[in-house]
Amino acid sequence: MKKIHYREWGIESLRYWGLLAVLGVFLAIGGLATLYMEHEGHWVTGMNNQIVWGVPHVFAIFLIAAASGALNIAAFGSVFGKKVYRSLGRLSGLLAMALLVGGLLVLVLDLGQPGRLIVAMTTYNIKSIFSWNIYLYVGFLAIVAIYLFTMMERKANKYYPAAGLVAFVWRLVLTTGTGSIFGFLVARQGYGAAIMAPMFIIMSFAYGMAIYLLVLLFTFKLDDRPIGDGLLMRLKNLLGIFVAAVFYFVMIYHLSNLYGTENHEYEAFILRDGGIYTTLFWVGWVFLGMVLPMGILFHPGSGRSRGAIVVASILVILGGFTAMYVIVVGGQVFPMAIFPGKVIVESGFYDGVNGQVLYYAPSLPEFLLGLGGVAVALTATFVGVRVLKFLPESLADEVVDPHHG
Amino acid sequence: MSFLTVAFAALFYAATLLLVVGLARRIRLYWKTPAPLKIPTTPAPTTTGGVVLRMFREVVFFESLFKGAKWTWLFGWVFHMALFAVLFRHLRYFQEPVWGVVVWTSPLIKYLAFAMVIGLLGLLGRRIFVDRVRYISAPSDYLMLFLLLGVGISGALTTFVAHTDVVAVKSFFRHLMTFNFETMPNLPVDPLIIVHLGLVALLMIVFPISKLLHAPGVFFSPTRNQVDNPREQRHIVEWARKLER
Amino acid sequence: MSQDIDQERRQFVSVAGLAAAATVVAPGAFLLDGSAEAGSRREPAVDKVRYGMFIDTTKCADGCTECVTACEKENGIDLLRMPEGADPEEWDRQRPRWMRTVKVKDRLTGRVSNLPMMCQHCEHPPCVDVCPTGASFRRADGIVMVDRHICIGCRYCMMACPYKARSFIHENVDQQLSIAPRGKGCVESCNFCVHRRDNGENTTACQDACSHGAIVFGDLNDSNSEVSKVLREKDNTQLRADLKLNTSVRYCGI
């Protein structure tokens, strides 16, 4: 393997600023939507006292999961000693930080009292997984920053493997924490399963990888930098394996749920009778998000085409959003079993009369806030590669030698 | 009026006068100083619009420092931006009525005091721990850092640890500004606010004779404010033109 | 959390002490001191008491909402107005409810019961476990409530509560009662009329309003209290007893 040289993103000014201007529009609209929601209150959203977490949380949790997933590439380079991934590590770290910041911002701006963020940082309930997560997230940013520093500063290179190990372990804990937010909700039928945590880890692998692939191909294409087929094949195979693993976990989750009689109604809702939620599960998450991209990636013909890899990555990401929607919203619209063995025939507070599911219609400002978070992540990434040396000059096969291991 | 109040009133009038006059004289000097040669650091813009844009990036993002020294940039930029925001928050002591935007942003900006102090500590650490920088550091370099640190820390303490009577402080300055001494209230006898205001006055006084003049100076830097067009347009300063004739 | 507060209290005492020492205390400076209302509690809530409630659903009349109306009046919920431009149906899903009536039918036997639902004041409340800031807390006397000064509005407690007892304030509030502060962006729920507890009153608004005598409120730790007696006499259950939360609200007849 030759020595890898890194260089700032060299695309011409006009293109770069044009790109930022487009993202800036999303940022501005997202900001306005947030101001509107915070000024008026959450009544302008589709969220209510039954569906308390909506589209902003779908975006936030997706971005946070993808953030830890995006760090995997770097981890393969340092923790597992795969040299070929070392050259990809810097972008991996940057993307991880950017996605996390984007996701957290959405989460924070959806709070009823975003101005009290300082309270969340200073008063701490040790029993709450949520407050653990606050520290996990902040720690993640700090650790990845140090990790990047050990990659990019020659004097700090010797700490690179140690930093890599810490970052990798931290990311696993972080995603476990994110998954546990749902795992700890014993009261709700759709959550409260221990499998949520490992399932979130494997989902984060897939979504982080898909985003990484898209950003890598986009930045290299615009700057006319070469990526070798050999390397790309390895990456897309990894993506395929991750998606397959998600598929496996989703299967196990639902099959194990079906084993217990208490979960039958919830499973029937998600898998068969849930209307839009069933459609989203089968068509969005399972078919478009997993089966189709696996087919594209592992097909001997299409798997070699860059266009097909791009399409598959986009599908995995869209499938990921659908997955989060089914988990977050689907888990809430299904009425809680407050009175097991009984049917609620009348209620003064939408308790799922006669087993009817609850109502949630996402509103535009929620989507705009979420898209704003995505725009933050992308802006941070593009500015990052522009001003610092994150991108290798070349990832041609003769430079990185993907077959060397 | 207490002695303290009278003393500080006099101090602030003097400091303001020294600051304004001193700064004006300096700027006049910069203005008059000829730049006999075209020396923009290349690559440089070839149009005036480009120069304005470059100057903007220089002043807002500290572009050339970023390219040169990343750590210095990080601490320096954080300090300057935080200082700017904190100064903006201080408008509330001088305005009547206070702008809405000053009020709304105030709860967020107050935490930037920490960023400001951290930035300054970083810059101080650079002078102490980086051999090359320590070697070239003069006492005045330290003085400026300590002055600013003193201002930042004493100010943060009044916000986060021991409050002071801000209404009296504001009223004091409003009376100073309007030269209205009849109803002027006494400054609160709080060590923190006295230290804070004293250091600020000191900073205002030394400003026109210190390295802090880089603030107006950056706009007069020929390596930054010149258009890179020596071939298209001959560069000739006034006194040289006279010699030519 | 309580440790934090004690610490803060000590700090505060020292600050106040300094301030007092630095100032000449004017005579008559403490004019309002100690003129508190009769019955006002000057001692902290203690764990010798555990407040609880017994609800006899066999007495609960079909279609009756006396308790709910009284609750909303007592706690200023009736002062809320629908924001201009809101969809009434959507607003109904978004407005807070501390108390609601529910009618349930057994799937097998068809037996129908009417009952009021509110915060069950668990001994091990999931909302308290999940709250990131400790805003959701259980007072020494067993009342589960929200410290809205440190609630950040994340709604995790609402996700965790098995009884859907909590409401989020979705809109700006311009009218409140002094005893029931309320504002946009925080979560709240039934607090057993905590202001009445602190003022030494013995009842809750819902109990007072119930003309059928279906609600009995009192101290579960006092074996002579009315609620303890009735709980000993009558068969009663907890909602979602399988979660082992040991609720302070017990129902009979479901």
Place this chain on the structure above:
Amino acid sequence: MLTGALVLVLGANAAEHSNRSVVKGSKAYELDSCVEPTSVMRKLHPTFIKHQRDITVHHGIRGDKHSLSGCVDCHATKDAQGRYTPVNAPGQFCESCHEYAGVEIPCFTCHATTPTGRKGE
């Protein structure tokens, strides 16, 4: 031009804040001093209220002298019709200083701004 900009930024030369902001018509107006000496109240009223709020909410101790509803009770004024004016209305006790100092009052997004006739807090 510079002077013009300064005037724009710093505002017109309005009447300056008076030293006594206690509004005529409130109970407080008749009293010599607040629950602590005025100079202490000016600096520490947020600390007092915050401390009181914590022991009230967490320990149920009410009716102490540092309670917010005590502030409201004592400082609210009545208009000609006998209705209370909110303490955070322009020119009223809380608002006049906070407006002058450019500080928001977070209390009244949740707390009642007039005495509501129910004892307790």
